[in-house]
Amino acid sequence: MIHGSCCCGAVKFELSAEPSMMGTCHCTRCRKVGASAIVFVRKEDLKWIQGRDHVQLFEPVSPYKYGRCFCKICGTALGEILSEADSFPIAANALDSELSVRNQFHEFVAEKPSWYEICDDAKQFDRHPVTA
Numbered sequence: 001m002i003h004g005s006c007c008c009g010a011v012k013f014e015l016s017a018e019p020s021m022m023g024t025c026h027c028t029r030c031r032k033v034g035a036s037a038i039v040f041v042r043k044e045d046l047k048w049i050q051g052r053d054h055v056q057l058f059e060p061v062s063p064y065k066y067g068r069c070f071c072k073i074c075g076t077a078l079g080e081i082l083s084e085a086d087s088f089p090i091a092a093n094a095l096d097s098e099l100s101v102r103n104q105f106h107e108f109v110a111e112k113p114s115w116y117e118i119c120d121d122a123k124q125f126d127r128h129p130v131t132a
Helices: 028-033
Strands: 002-005 012-015 021-025 037-042 046-050 055-058 068-071 077-079 087-091 103-107
Touching (some): 028 068, 077 087
Antiparallel strands (some): 012 046, 037 087, 055 068, 068 077
């Protein structure tokens, strides 16, 4: 079981399976909310323990696809944890347990700030990857 939570502990959830992949988003939006590392989870693997009602959704504006959720109390970035899709990204920073999955791609590299250096061999995409 993989445990996840926000900083203040109001939001808690579990994943019954490890995320399928990890990526890093360099878009200005993800950087602003402090959640560049994302992991993809299946809806069926997510179980809410508490605090679903404390999650707020910030809606996306094109060219972005995913809304960004956060804890209304402490502001912890949670990715797209309220998604109804079969698979969706959540913020890796919200996971409390260790993972074996490692970064497989960098998206929105065209928006990456000059001070950030990509130091792995993961695939790079100017926008959303077609396939990661």
